[in-house]
Amino acid sequence: MWRRLAQILGLLVSILGWGLVASTLAMDHWRVAQLGGEGGSSVVTAAWYWSNLWKDCYEDSTTVVNCVDFGVLWAVKSYIQAVRGLLMIGLGLGLVGTVLTFFGMECTYIGGGQRTNDKMLITASALHLVGCVSDMVGYCLYINRVAAAILHGKADPSKLRYDIGTPLYLGLVGSFLILLGCTLQCATACRVTHPKRREYSTCSRNPMVPFIRDKGASRGNNSLYGQCSQSKRANGANNFSPYKMAIGNTVIV
Structure with a gap:
């Protein structure tokens, strides 16, 4: 009974994590920079520059947003292309892993024998793990570039200093949930595949x-x-x- 509950919990946690990761692709404000509106500043109006994986935007205090979509694929910066690819690879592996998890669970009665289901669960856990690592590498790459821009902004005040936006935090939390879910699934499968034997x-x-x-x-x-x-x-x-x-x-x- 505990094995079925652990598998269901692992599947739900993994699906929640992949949902958070997928939502970050469509979210705005991956990086945000603010101009004006600070205390003691002579500039009354405030403006925000923000970007995501698909466009750069400018928003003023009247909430008017002007955006410029990124052009063709080869005209986008290389690190943005790398982040896109890593997230897409992670989502693809996560989709396959979720299907294998659904077929390999004990309560679905769809897969074959117990050993076959355990092998499917271990394979699904491996796919979830590789996809999670791919997503985390993509997020860390983007955060690294934002941090590098912050350091260059301190040396050159004329450049914009971007801050990390909410989607990056949600993506990291989703990656942690995926890691937790695949750990639960793999633990239930390995405990049955390699039971603890008593030696006499x-x-x-x-x-x-x-x-x-x-x-x-x-x-x-x-x-x-x-x-x-x-x-x-x-x-x-x-x-x-x-x-x-x-x-x-x-x-x-």
Whole structure:
């Protein structure tokens, strides 16, 4: 029962994370720069420059927005193209991983046997993990460029100093949720695929004690008891200390 609940929780958390990541692609204000409107400034009006992965925009205090869409693909800056590609790759892998998770869950009764479902869950967890890493690399690349612009803005006051916007924070939170969901799924699959086996030292005990077999083992494993008993007796014979008994004039060794 706990395994089904963990799988359902992992799927829901992963879907929530991918939803946050997908929503950041359409959100504005990836980076924001403000001009004027500060305390003690002689400029009364305020203006905001903000950008996302698709356009640059200017907004004044009257809430009039003027945007310039990015041109053809080869005219966009290289780091923006890289961020787009990384996010798209992550979303594609996440979609495939979500489908495999749905087919490999124990409560859906769609996949094959238990071992097949566990393999599908492990594969889905790997796809979620790779997609999550791809998304995080894309967000970190964009944040790095924004931070570099901030440092250059301090050296050159004439340049705009952009700040990190809300979509980047949401994307990082979504990546963390994806990582948490795939960890839950992989934990449930690995626990069944590689169960914790109890090891019993039969040879160190009395050879007359029956051999304890794991649940589901075949009857052929009973031969291990015979081998263990024989090795026990053989070792006992080798380590046997002779005692001499004298009965009359005969010495028995």
